Amino acid sequence: MCGITGWVDFGRDLAFERPTVEAMTRSLYRRGPDGEGVWVSAHAALGHRRLAVIDIEGGAQPMAARGRRAGEPVVLTYSGEVYNFRELRAELARLGHRFATASDTEVVLHAYLEWGAAFVDRLTGMYALAIWDAAREELLLVRDRLGVKPLYYHAYPGGLLFGSEPKALLANPLFTARTSEAELPILFNPRLALPGETPLTGLRQVRPGHLVRVDRSGAHETPYWRLVSREHHDDHATTVRTVREILEDVVVHQMVADVPLCALLSGGLDSTALTALAAADEPGRLRTFSVDFAGSGDDFHATTLRPDRDAPFAVAAARDLGVDHTPVTLDPAALPGAVPEALAARDLPSLGQFDASMYLLFRSVRERSTVALSGEAADEVFGGYPWFFDEATVWGGTFPWLGAGPRLTDCLAPDVRARVRPGDDERDRYATMRALVPRLAGEAGLEARMREVLYLSLQGPLHYLLDRKDRMSMALGLEVRVPFCDHTLLEYVWNVPWKIKVADGREKGLLRAAVADLVPPEVLRRRKSAYPATFAPAHARAVRAELERVLTDAASPLREVLDVPKVRALAASRTSPMTVADSLHFLLPIVEVDRWLRAYGVSMA
Structure with missing residues (x-):
């Protein structure tokens, strides 16, 4: 790399x-x-x-x-x-x-x-x-x-x-x-x-x-390549077996390295399955890492996208699989200090604590390994996010990860909104992406709609996650490999009907069936939980102070484009879309865009 x-x-x-x-x-x-x-x-x-x-x-x-x-x-x-x-x-x-x-x-x-x-x-x-x-x-x-x-x-x-x-x-x-x-x-x-x-x-x-x-x-x-929709003729058992065979082959190929290799083990289905497959190739020798925050046992509160903490599941999975596991525990107070490093790695607005914590995690990983396996894309390929199972969101007529929740562009000043027209912009983008969906002739109803939802999720959301993983890892000279992004796996699973993907009535049902004998029962039963967030009150206060600085600093590049009362009202609100941890997480891009504009001297026309 x-x-x-x-x-x-x-x-x-x-x-x-x-x-x-x-x-x-x-x-x-x-x-x-x-x-x-x-x-x-x-x-x-x-x-x-x-x-x-x-x-x-x-x-x-x-x-x-x-x-x-x-x-x-x-x-x-x-x-x-x-x-x-x-x-x-x-x-x-x-x-x-x-x-x-x-x-x-x-x-x-x-x-x-x-x-x-x-x-x-x-x-x-x-x-x-x-x-x-x-x-x-x-x-x-x-x-x-x-x-x-x-x-x-x-x-x-x-x-x-x-x-x-x-x-x-x-x-x-x-x-x-x-x-x-x-x-x-x-x-x-x-x-x-x-x-x-x-x-x-x-x-x-x-x-x-x-x-x-x-x-x-x-x-x-x-x-030179694009997804193609075709009829899927394999029955459920054959489909499960084929997915398992492809995954085994992919992991074996991605284990090739002349430097130390490890796996990122969150205790979720995706990372545990990859770790189990990799550990079979390196019995008793595979290193694994997970991330948590000091005090998370007291500060954590469940959200739609983060229903529980990773740490207990990661430790249990590591013990069951017999790997050399290192839990990396971060001090929430250290996150603001790592944000400038994350920004310098990205060259575009960072994700605040999420980039900073990943950067600090990878810094620890790099001390012992040069290559890591990670589970990105399993949710997009197999259907793992909560919005795939919310009927109103699925049929909502917009990007499924946005749903009917607020948009950050709601916080633009009225004159800016009139010029930018963010509602029209979103509709145009949605129509453009929806027009690119590879259709299957004769497909209709839920199967056709879920093909759209999955395709949309394979675009902006996945690209952003992959970009983030690349930047935070490569800033430290760490190569992260993502087996679920193998195009052979995607081409096969893409054409598996939705009813087979969720035959057990749960998210990523097909993947669960394919790796059921590899992962501990508690992991197999676990709901989707996104990359960890810190809920430490001190960190929330620091973010709130940064947000207020942007809103009150006349030199802020965003000062004239924001509706300040609306931002403050949202900051005080307890409502937020299902994709974010809380209202401050939702507003975080305001802080990070401001930071980026200043740090890079970006002029805005």
Whole structure:
């Protein structure tokens, strides 16, 4: 896992721009503490920061080879893991390719040499990469199918900048941090962002499952993968067995590493199932970690999305599975101090305590491991969230995780609301995403609607969770792998009818059935519980004070766009949507957007 960046410009000689390319590369040093490389030519420059995971000695980048057209160089900068690289290496060797390293990087490079852009169809894994083909004078940007690894770009007349994080582009004078009032809906709720969209003017992400070709005619983005809806003919027993077989294969492939590997064990169904499968491959040796807060036994109160505490279940699951478990207990008072680190990792507004606590958790994990397995995407793939089972929300005609609850854009000043029209914006976004749902001919009623609900959940919400996991982990040089994001698993489960997914009448019923013999009974019966939040009164007071500072500081970039009495009324309210811990959690983006605008000097038009 690494950090990548680069610059293509057909109107200038980039050989004279090496210091800028080095600055772009250096900005990503936390993603790759083990090495740095820069490759520069007249019209293309690539940079790389390396986190060595496979072939510690032999995988340095950018990596170059001679192309088959006129012997011009083909150069790769690559972040991620291709889990089927051994199979691809064997196939390429049979076709006459010779390898100088044992790295997956070299396999990816030779796959391009053999199959051109069609090589992306053969990759299984999580990756973001850039390939410069000098003979074609073409840059190819590629992002994995579910968008596990990030890849941003800024296209301008005659050129393009790209990087794993916005900071790499911000290190180039050609890109400046600007936003506008029109972006307030996705600044306050990033889950509303359409694929590829960011709140920074001129900044895009390569969409999951897409590639971008950059040549003298400009930048052109096209899909290489998308979900397809098909009839599912397997009965319940066959479906359960197939899911189990796919999961076993996925975990085995994702255990490959030349560095210490662990699992994140919350005591929920998803993480416990992954841990059990991984522990079978490393009996008695697998390390696991969980997170909790000091005093949580006294401060915790149940919510729809957090009905109970993780800690007791994590300890019980670890004991049952026989793993080397480390509970990481955080002091809630330490969270505010970690928020600036989380912001610096994200380059976009953070999630406050949720980013900060994950950052501190990963800092502890990194002391003993370099690679971790995590359970993200199981809820989106198998149907695990509470809103999947609330009839009014399912049929509510909007994004299911929003439901009929308040919107943070309700807190905009009347004149700003009149200009931004957040209600129309939300409806337009919902209509756009709903139009992209891969339909199944003849499907109707609840089955058709749940296909929509699941697809919508696989977009903004999952992308935001994956982005958060990537940023907080890579800021510490920790690679987190997400087996439930395997595209083979998703393609199969996507077409399983909803009635089979919840045959037992519960969330993730299909997954429960597939791993029933692996997890302790108390975990198998446990309801969905989201990533932990602290309910410490002292932390709530600190957040409330920060919110009041934003509302009263005349220098706040948000001061003129907010309806201050409405914000204060919501802060005093005890009502909030089912997706948040409390009203302060709901209002937290106001504090974090303000912090981001100031820290990055973002101008708002």
